[in-house]
Amino acid sequence: MLKIAKYAVYDIIRSKIILSYAIFLFIISISLFMLDEDASRSLISIMSVVLIVVPLISIIFSTIFLYNSYEFIELLVAQPVKRNHILLADYLGVTVSLIMAFLVGVAIPVTIYATGPTGLYLVIVGIVLTLIFTSLAFLGAVMTRDKAKGIGIALLLWFFFSVIYDGLLIGFLFLFNDYPLEKPLLFITMLNPIDLGRISVMMKMDISALMGYTGAVYRDFLGNGMGMAVTLLLLTFWAAIPLIIAVRIFRRKNL
Numbered sequence: 001m002l003k004i005a006k007y008a009v010y011d012i013i014r015s016k017i018i019l020s021y022a023i024f025l026f027i028i029s030i031s032l033f034m035l036d037e038d039a040s041r042s043l044i045s046i047m048s049v050v051l052i053v054v055p056l057i058s059i060i061f062s063t064i065f066l067y068n069s070y071e072f073i074e075l076l077v078a079q080p081v082k083r084n085h086i087l088l089a090d091y092l093g094v095t096v097s098l099i100m101a102f103l104v105g106v107a108i109p110v111t112i113y114a115t116g117p118t119g120l121y122l123v124i125v126g127i128v129l130t131l132i133f134t135s136l137a138f139l140g141a142v143m144t145r146d147k148a149k150g151i152g153i154a155l156l157l158w159f160f161f162s163v164i165y166d167g168l169l170i171g172f173l174f175l176f177n178d179y180p181l182e183k184p185l186l187f188i189t190m191l192n193p194i195d196l197g198r199i200s201v202m203m204k205m206d207i208s209a210l211m212g213y214t215g216a217v218y219r220d221f222l223g224n225g226m227g228m229a230v231t232l233l234l235l236t237f238w239a240a241i242p243l244i245i246a247v248r249i250f251r252r253k254n255l
Contacts, residue, residue: 008093012065018101021057025049025105039114040205043122047201050106050126051194055133056158062094062137063154067147083251091138091243098130118204121228125197128232131239132193133158139246142253165192193238200231 012018028049032042066073069090076086106126110119140153169188189195 006093008069008090009096012093012097013100015097017061018097021061021098022101022104025053025102026109029106029109033109033113040118043110043114043118044205046106046110047122047198050122051129051198052162054102054126054129055162055194058098058130058133059137059140059154059158060151061098062134063141063150065094066090066138066141067150070145084247087138087142087247087250088243091134095131095134098134099127102126102130118201121204122201124232125201125235128235128239129193129197132235132242135239135242135246139242139249142246142250161192161194165195169195190234193235196231196234200228203228 029046032045032049033039036042036045073086073090077083103123107123110123136157137154140157141150144150144153169185172188173185189199
């Protein structure tokens with residue numbers, strides 16, 4: 001499995017898309033730090049970029065990569081190699097490549113300008129979001145052989161978690177604004193990995209006071225060590241469950 005993963009990494013890191021991804025994040029991160037002397041404000045801006053760009057690139061690139069590798073995958077399936085090892089090796093190769101690009105683009109500037117727990121946690125959230133949306137990409141790709149449909153599913157998933165979900169959440173708050181919604185809102189937030197990552201980083205930045213009473217609820221749950229551990233555990237589930245389902249489908253799929 002590791003040999004397949006190494007081949008995937010070697011093939012991907014030569015891609016201009018990965019190089020452009022790393023350069024884009026690096027230029028944006030460095031520019032934001034240089035434009036504002038306050039590192040905490042720069043981290044907030046970088047967080048906004050990370051929460052949009054990282055999921056989008058991860059899910060689109062992973063989907064296209066898997067479809068472009070189908071002929072090679074079919075060749076491997078004909079060999080005495082377990083199917084789950086093939087898919088997991090490709091997943092490992094894609095995630096390692098994307099994470100390397102993310103570390104170059106974000107972790108290096110953060111280490112230079114904003115060394116500390118907040119910057120470290122932002123980098124961790126970016127890595128976990130890469131794992132999550134790559135898992136979702138693999139799930140969508142193994143569900144359908146149609147490349148156009150698979151890319152459409154990937155875009156729809158990203159659009160739902162990035163835009164539609166927040167709109168539905170605002171509608172929910174508007175309809176039930178006469179009821180105490182702080183604790184239900186905390187549960188609903190856990191159903192969206194992007195929102196979960198955003199709020200957990202904001203708790204690290206200690207700006208929950210700007211969020212009113214809801215921010216106090218978030219701070220009580222997510223602002224301590226146990227809350228952060230639970231958040232990372234939930235994000236880990238978000239990465240693991242789609243991948244497990246994708247592996248089960250791929251093992252039974254007629255290629």
